Amino acid sequence: MPGTLRGAGPEHTFGPAAGRLMQIGEAADRVGLSIRTIRHYEDAGLVVPSARSEGGFRLYTDLDLDRLAVVKRMKPLGFTLDEMRDLLGVLDALPTASDDERPALLDRLAMFHAVAAARVAALREQLTTAEGFADTLRHQLDQHTGDSH
Structure with a gap:
């Protein structure tokens, strides 16, 4: 039922x-x-x-x-609990939003998208840096052990 x-x-x-x-x-x-x-x-x-x-x-x-x-x-993008709550509120409200409410909700959603995209780009940059460091260590290891990978 x-x-x-x-x-x-x-x-x-x-x-x-x-x-x-x-x-x-x-x-x-x-x-x-x-x-x-x-x-x-x-x-x-x-x-x-x-x-x-x-x-x-x-x-x-x-x-x-x-x-x-x-x-x-x-979570991995560093959003706070308040920001999470805010986004969930936007996502909850959008399906039933009036024509008057919809533009403000879409603006909030666009803001969250922009922040998420910027944070993803920053994480990609950090990953590239970390991979470069790991490659440097691999090179040092190979150089001092006589291996070449």
Whole structure:
């Protein structure tokens, strides 16, 4: 029987459209996060389980896992919890935004995109530097051991 679930952001419906409910361990496995990390994100208000079992276990939907995946992808780019919360709010609001609200939301989304792209570029530069350093060490190792790789 479909019903309404309350989560972080807009109300979600469950039933055939949202898929089955899963406990935190399965959610953690599917998203590639630890249970502890998911609980931390819940405490921070980023991702709230859509339901609780009669026994009090957290129950997650595929929509909840989508939110967790967004947070997981923002983390290595150095976004703060507040920035994550802000972006999730934008993503939650866009599908039902009025014509008046939509431009401001799209501006916020564009800002997040620009920041993410800049941070990716900076990480690529750091990776290039790190690879160059590793190559230098390999060269030094080869030079002093007589190997050539």
